[in-house]
Amino acid sequence: MAVIANRRSVMTLFSNASCPHSHRVRMVLAEKGITVEIVNVDPDNLPEDLIDLNPYQSVPTLVDRELVLYDPQVITEYLDERFPHPPLMPVDPVSRARSRLALYRIQRDWYSLLGDLESGTEKVAAKARKTLRDSLASSAEVFAARPYFLSDDFSLVDATIAPVLWRLKYYRIELPSQAAPVMDYARRLFERESFQASLTEVERELCE
Numbered sequence: 138m139a140v141i142a143n144r145r146s147v148m149t150l151f152s153n154a155s156c157p158h159s160h161r162v163r164m165v166l167a168e169k170g171i172t173v174e175i176v177n178v179d180p181d182n183l184p185e186d187l188i189d190l191n192p193y194q195s196v197p198t199l200v201d202r203e204l205v206l207y208d209p210q211v212i213t214e215y216l217d218e219r220f221p222h223p224p225l226m227p228v229d230p231v232s233r234a235r236s237r238l239a240l241y242r243i244q245r246d247w248y249s250l251l252g253d254l255e256s257g258t259e260k261v262a263a264k265a266r267k268t269l270r271d272s273l274a275s276s277a278e279v280f281a282a283r284p285y286f287l288s289d290d291f292s293l294v295d296a297t298i299a300p301v302l303w304r305l306k307y308y309r310i311e312l313p314s315q316a317a318p319v320m321d322y323a324r325r326l327f328e329r330e331s332f333q334a335s336l337t338e339v340e341r342e343l344c345e
């Protein structure tokens with residue numbers, strides 16, 4: 138296993154072109170200007186390397202010499218520590234804990250719905266659509282308070298929210314007018330150079 142990982146001198150990300158979890162990692166890589174080889178993975182035809190390296194055979198998977206990481210949370214925190222500029226987590230322990238809690242909630246409340254939105258029956262998808270729309274709308278005040286999530290600076294939390302907001306049209310979710318601050322926030326994220334750089338062709342087309 139180490140032999141395979143070691144063969145690559147440049148950091149490698151196994152990613153899928155439409156996967157929101159991969160998108161989250163691609164955005165962090167772009168934000169930090171990290172040189173990386175992106176291997177686009179077809180879920181029906183996984184590369185041998187990925188099968189050998191990751192027991193869950195999931196994307197995103199990051200290979201940095203002998204280190205193999207999976208799970209987007211683990212990967213993005215590693216990238217932030219390995220490439221500290223610009224920092225994407227606050228410094229003080231209370232703010233860091235708040236950011237981690239926000240990441241946990243985004244994962245639990247929003248990312249958990251994406252499978253149903255993608256491939257659930259119409260009834261299941263409709264329920265997930267309503268849950269996500271209502272949850273985003275009820276968070277409007279939080280998005281209105283600061284330019285970025287709980288912060289004046291872009292952070293790992295924003296990189297995690299961005300792929301979900303980018304896919305709203307594709308998921309056929311239209312936010313109510315009281316959620317205007319959420320869409321203003323989304324526009325701020327989408328305008329970032331790093332966000333534009335993180336998009337695959339497939340993702341660009343998702344929102345056209």
Ligand SMILES: N[C@@H](CCC(=O)N[C@@H](CS)C(=O)NCC(=O)O)C(=O)O
Nearest residue numbers: 156157158193194195196197208209
């Ligand atoms: N919790 C997952 C999140 C990523 C995820 O669900 N990725 C999807 C593609 S968008 C995947 O690889 N699914 C195949 C699998 O998990 O076996 C992880 O461990 O990384």
